[in-house]
Amino acid sequence: MKENEKIIRVVSALDLYVTKKIRERRELLKIGQSALSVDMGFSDKLVGNIENPSLPAKYNIRQINLAAEALKCNVKDFLPPKGFFKDDLVRITVEKIWEKDNDGINKKIPVITKTEPLTEEEILEYNRKRQKT
Numbered sequence: 171m172k173e174n175e176k177i178i179r180v181v182s183a184l185d186l187y188v189t190k191k192i193r194e195r196r197e198l199l200k201i202g203q204s205a206l207s208v209d210m211g212f213s214d215k216l217v218g219n220i221e222n223p224s225l226p227a228k229y230n231i232r233q234i235n236l237a238a239e240a241l242k243c244n245v246k247d248f249l250p251p252k253g254f255f256k257d258d259l260v261r262i263t264v265e266k267i268w269e270k271d272n273d274g275i276n277k278k279i280p281v282i283t284k285t286e287p288l289t290e291e292e293i294l295e296y297n298r299k300r301q302k303t
Contacts, residue, residue: 177224177264177280180288180296183255185228186262191248192229193221195241209240223264224280257287259296 196206196217203221204214210233219227229237238245263284271277288296 175266178261179223179226179264180259180261180292182228183257183260183287184250186260186282186285187250187255188229188234188248189220192217192234192237192241195243195247199241201241206237206240210236222280223262223282259288259293261286261288 196203201209203217207214207216207218210216212233216227216233219225220229234248235245238248261284262282264280265283266278267281267283268276269279269281271279
């Protein structure tokens with residue numbers, strides 16, 4: 171991602187929520203991205219790639235289970251309290267902005283600056299494009 175570039179992607183609202191909840195738990199326990207990745211049995215880049223909103227990486231069900239085990243909590247802690255989202259797919263805008271990293275150093279990092287639900291028509295079109303023939 172270039173410095174002033176904006177990336178617009180369509181993602182699952184549930185994927186965003188799960189990633190946010192795992193990150194919150196990880197940060198609460200003061201566990202780094204690399205450490206959690208390794209604790210889950212993967213390369214040290216997995217969690218960092220998933221938490222980077224400009225990349226398409228996301229947790230799968232197995233990884234959510236492994237994250238819950240590593241973070242000493244329940245899988246349901248990472249799921250929405252209602253059990254579902256009304257807005258299944260959302261459009262996110264990702265931009266690089268100045269933020270302090272975990273070491274307190276100011277860096278430009280990719281951050282979601284806008285989230286909006288897709289219309290029913292957009293969801294139908296999205297699903298049609300991904301339907302196997």
